[in-house]
Each structure stands twice: as structure tokens, then as C-alpha cells.
Amino acid sequence: MNKEFEQQESNISGEGFLPGLAIDTVIFGFHDNQLKVLLLSYKNSSLYALPGGFIHDNEDVNQAARRVLESRTALTNIYLEQFYVFGDYSRYDPTPLKAIMHARGYTAPDNHWLLKRFVSIGYYALVDFTKAVPTPDDISDSCDWYSLDDLPVLMQDHRQIIEKALQTLQNNLDQKLIGFNLLTDEFTMGDLQSLYETILNKKLLRAAFQRKMLSLGILERIAKKWTGGAHKAPYLYRFISNNVTADTF
Amino acid sequence: MNKEFEQQESNISGEGFLPGLAIDTVIFGFHDNQLKVLLLSYKNSSLYALPGGFIHDNEDVNQAARRVLESRTALTNIYLEQFYVFGDYSRYDPTPLKAIMHARGYTAPDNHWLLKRFVSIGYYALVDFTKAVPTPDDISDSCDWYSLDDLPVLMQDHRQIIEKALQTLQNNLDQKLIGFNLLTDEFTMGDLQSLYETILNKKLLRAAFQRKMLSLGILERIAKKWTGGAHKAPYLYRFISNNVTADTF
DNA sequence: CCTTATTGTAACACAATGATACAATAATAA
DNA sequence: TTATTATTGTATCATTGTGTTACAATAAGG
Numbered sequence: 210m211n212k213e214f215e216q217q218e219s220n221i222s223g224e225g226f227l228p229g230l231a232i233d234t235v236i237f238g239f240h241d242n243q244l245k246v247l248l249l250s251y252k253n254s255s256l257y258a259l260p261g262g263f264i265h266d267n268e269d270v271n272q273a274a275r276r277v278l279e280s281r282t283a284l285t286n287i288y289l290e291q292f293y294v295f296g297d298y299s300r301y302d303p304t305p306l307k308a309i310m311h312a313r314g315y316t317a318p319d320n321h322w323l324l325k326r327f328v329s330i331g332y333y334a335l336v337d338f339t340k341a342v343p344t345p346d347d348i349s350d351s352c353d354w355y356s357l358d359d360l361p362v363l364m365q366d367h368r369q370i371i372e373k374a375l376q377t378l379q380n381n382l383d384q385k386l387i388g389f390n391l392l393t394d395e396f397t398m399g400d401l402q403s404l405y406e407t408i409l410n411k412k413l414l415r416a417a418f419q420r421k422m423l424s425l426g427i428l429e430r431i432a433k434k435w436t437g438g439a440h441k442a443p444y445l446y447r448f449i450s451n452n453v454t455a456d457t458f
Numbered sequence: 459m460n461k462e463f464e465q466q467e468s469n470i471s472g473e474g475f476l477p478g479l480a481i482d483t484v485i486f487g488f489h490d491n492q493l494k495v496l497l498l499s500y501k502n503s504s505l506y507a508l509p510g511g512f513i514h515d516n517e518d519v520n521q522a523a524r525r526v527l528e529s530r531t532a533l534t535n536i537y538l539e540q541f542y543v544f545g546d547y548s549r550y551d552p553t554p555l556k557a558i559m560h561a562r563g564y565t566a567p568d569n570h571w572l573l574k575r576f577v578s579i580g581y582y583a584l585v586d587f588t589k590a591v592p593t594p595d596d597i598s599d600s601c602d603w604y605s606l607d608d609l610p611v612l613m614q615d616h617r618q619i620i621e622k623a624l625q626t627l628q629n630n631l632d633q634k635l636i637g638f639n640l641l642t643d644e645f646t647m648g649d650l651q652s653l654y655e656t657i658l659n660k661k662l663l664r665a666a667f668q669r670k671m672l673s674l675g676i677l678e679r680i681a682k683k684w685t686g687g688a689h690k691a692p693y694l695y696r697f698i699s700n701n702v703t704a705d706t707f
Numbered sequence: 708c709c710t711t712a713t714t715g716t717a718a719c720a721c722a723a724t725g726a727t728a729c730a731a732t733a734a735t736a737a
Numbered sequence: 738t739t740a741t742t743a744t745t746g747t748a749t750c751a752t753t754g755t756g757t758t759a760c761a762a763t764a765a766g767g
Contacts, residue, residue: 228477230577270545270577291543294579296519328479328519330543380633398745417724419746424723433733440744441732647714666755668715673754682764689713690763 214348217263218315223322227264231329232274233295233367234260235374236282238338238354239391244407245354246371247281247343248361252350253312256305258364259371260352261329274332281352283342288335288390292377294328295370301326305364309348333374335390375408382408386427389448395431397443398422463597466512467564472571476513480578481523482544482616483509484623485531487587487603488640493656494603495620496530496592497610501599502561505554507613508620509601510578523581530601532591537584537639541626544619545577554613558597582623584639624657631657635676638697644680646692647671 217226236247248257260281264273271291278289303324310317317324343352355361357375360368382388388404402418422428429449433442466475485496497506509530513522520540527538552573559566566573592601604610606624609617631637637653651667671677678698682691 227575227577230479264545264577266575267547269547270543294519294540294543296513296579298516298518326476326515328476328513330545384629414725415745416726416728416747421724435733436744438734438743440734440742441746442734443745663756664714665716665757665759670755684764685713687712687765689711689765690715691765692714 212347214346217323218310218313218317221318221321225266226322227266228322229325229327230264231327232262232264232270232277233329233331233370234274234277234281235331235333235371236260236278237333237335237378237391238341239404239407240338240354242403242407243356243358245338245356247341247352248355248363249345249349250351251309251348254309255362256309256364257361259367260346270330274330278332278334280346281344282336283344284336284340288387289332291330291332293331293373295331295366296328298326300329300366302365313348329370331370331374333378335387337391337393339393379409386425386450395445395447397434397445399443401446461596463595466572467559467562467566470567470570474515475571476515477571478574478576479513480576481511481513481519481526482578482580482619483523483526483530484580484582484620485509485527486582486584486627486640487590488653488656489587489603491652491656492605492607494587494605496590496601497604497612498594498598499600500558500597503558504611505558505613506610508616509595519579523579527581527583529595530593531585532593533585533589537636538581540579541582542580542622543577544580544615547575549578549615550575551614562597580619580623582627584636586640586642588642628658635674635699644694644696646683646694648692650695
């Protein structure tokens, strides 16, 4: 697990992995009223990238995505969903990976499996920012949260992947009730509204929002939260429902 | 193009194709108030299958799906959308393809690329039943429409693929306005309602349906249609909008 | 011209949402 | 203690959307 990439690197033919197929995961978190994504930065390189990985030849694709997610966040039972396959030929560009391997002191032969064309299956995950433990993989310097409106320069088409993941999240937010996965277990109505406003990138009417959320019958009102502010204390709520982890099928 | 499979068959290593990656296309049509899908039946076999194919190593994945769609329907400019990647390990079963090749008098070596594990990218398409020209591929006896509620026994997990495509279509029907792609250029409000009822599998109220559709501002009222029935003649409508062909990105 | 079936739409009830208003209430200061 | 302040919870009303019923407007056919 620790020297995973080293094994992949020295495994020139890619034995044990599905060839040409990768997973990229957009892991969303919410903090300081900002939507964040988890990004890796590679050693000896200025490149940032989405957490990703490859699929073992005896492993379900969804399971591989979950493995990637769990190894970068140290969390299990997380909302995770496929959203798009990125398969344009124009994505094919072995130079970044070649550079990474070169920086590691490894010169790959041109027919190395990692330098061939890859099709990437995009997943997005929604995690509790306070619970996730960002964990670099073995070729990364760092694994950290970056605000969506202040992203560093990303490898390949990872920026478009994030953009598309965000669109999917926006589309799904009202239908599937998945926003709660981004909050802590207990939250105020203000927290929830702020989350919705951030994701949808628009202001919502407080009274209507609260009425609608309460009418859904999925919130349990707990206790009051004394914030220290000079005003009425908000209630805390908890999300009540089948703890959907998705994978959809 | 005509001997496409023969080339794939004799090409033991799968040179020129992305390995382990396939496309399956659920092509929907609407006729006789029934939702239909296009299925192939294989020569010397009782197996039915979705139209599918492989991706050339210099071809966009979406383009490959479009190529498959166009070669089975003889249509261009069709609504086509990715909906799910089927990547469970349990899908892996080389026997059907082995049987097909065997029936063709070809005995494949065990390491033949077509007998390895495949991950399949599911697409669905919406076509005008009256315009499509079902066209078998070179290993098929037939390419024909089958009603969704009377499907033959299908290869591998193709039945689940259809089921999932239908769910996606149901979910998208109201949001994206794509149902029109299943009708002829001109249609009555009754045709449209019947289509919606069939896809959603529930009765809709005529007055409310008509009011809503007209309020969307996407229908142009043409002329009246004299059906020969002893009653008021319905108007014909045409769908007005950006002719969305999707691929989404 | 009367019957029949179907279409287009009006009319009303009810539900959902937008918008405004206001009472309730924690802290702080007077 | 009491007034002040900001924020929360919810009532209220207007507007819009949808469910439901009803009915006038026809195309045939007798």
C-alpha cells in the first residue's frame, strides 16, 4: 500500500491492472463557507492532480474508486457516485507522468503501460470536512483542500473534471438529498442554507428555504446552539434517513 | 467496415483498439405506444445483445459510441448520452463471445483480447423509429426493435443495462426536454402524452399535461390533422429548440 | 342535423413557492 | 433590571404551478 506507485512503475506491462483505464475522484468538502476539493501535489513537480488510481484486474470499478477515496480521506461509508467518462483522444499526454517518473529517478521505456492512452472514469464524493484526514499517496508531497474558486494549476484536464463534477452536484442537489454529506452530523439551518447557496452559487430566501427543508421530514431538531452571538440561538438539526452511500446500482 | 468483426477476431492482441473497454448502446424508439430498443441477434446463436463496439486507439470514446449508433441506425445527429459504466468483476464471462467465435468456425486462443475482462461504457440514444434503418453488424443475423416489456433473453448483463438506461431516461425526461427525439417531426399532443406515459409508466392528466407542455414555449403549432375519426381534429406540433445532440461536454 | 368521440381550454381547488413582516430570544451595554 | 441589537423561527399574503372537473368546439358518420 505504501509503495503502490513504485510497484506500478516497475511493472512495465501493467500486470494485474486493467490497462488504459483510470479513476479520478473529485472529493468535495465544505469549510468556511467555501466548497473545497482534495488535491495532491506531486514530488519534484509543480503539478496538482485529483486523487486517482487504477483498477486491479479482479476488482470492481466502483470498488476501486472507493479504495482510492478511502485511502485519501481515511474515511469509510462515504457518498460516492460515478458522473462521467473522460475519453477524448486529446486527453492523451504522457508527458506529466513521464516527468513525475523521471523526477523519481526512473526512466520509463516508451511502451510503459502508464505512458499509454488512458480513459478516466470520473467519480465525485461528498465528505465531512472535519472528519476527513487528507492522506498523500506515495508519489505525492501533499494532499490538501483547495477552494473551488482558488484552484492551483492542474494536471491534464483535471480542471474540467472538477467543473463537470460540480455541475453534476448542482443538478443532483435537490433531487437526491446529498448535501448533508458535506456537513457535520449536527448543523444549523443557517449552515445548511449557506451550503446550498455555495453549491448552487446563488442566494436563497431564508424563510422559504427553512420551510422547504423542514417540510421534507428528513431533519430531526436536536437542541439549541448557543453561539455567543447577541441574538436568538438557532436549533441544531440532524439528518434523518437511509444513510445513502450511493454507487447507484 | 463490412468485415469489422473478422478483423477484430483475427487480431489476437487487439492491436488498434483500446483494450478491455467496450461500448454498449441502448437505442430507444417509440412505436405503437410502446418503448422499443434495438437488439442484435448473433448468427448460430440464440443470444440477443445490445449494439456495441470497441474504441479505436485514436478515437474519442464518445465518437466511438456515435459510430456504433450511426452504423446500426443509418442516422446521424441523434441524441446520445453516456449514462453509466458497468465495471463489476462479476460481468467477466468470456463464454458467450467464445461461443460466437466458435460458431463462426474460429477457435480463439485463451489470451485473445476479446476474451479478456471488459469494462463497458453505457450510452443511450433516442431516435425517430420511423427514420431509423436497423442494420445488423457483420456477426449478427438481425437487428430489430423489441418492445421493452417483451425482451428476449439477453447476453451477459445487457438486461440490467437496459433497465438502468430506462431509469436514466425517466429521470431526465422532465429536466432535459429530450422526449421529442423519439417522435416524428410532427406530432399531436396525444402522441406526446402517450410517449410520456409510456416512458414514465404512469397515467398523466390530459388537461394539465397539455397546459404544461404549451407553457414551456417549445412547441410550434402547425396545422390540424384530420385523422378520419368522428371527432375534433387535433393540432400538429413541431418541437422548437436548439437541436440538442448531447454528449454533454 | 343529430350523435359520438375527442380535443382545446376555461374554471376552481389546492399545493408550492416568493416575499414581507413580526414575535421570540441570546448576548451586551446602560 | 432594562433597553439594545442581531438573528432565528414562523405567520401571512401574493403569486405561481398543478390536480380536477367541466364544457364548448369540432370531424366524421348515420
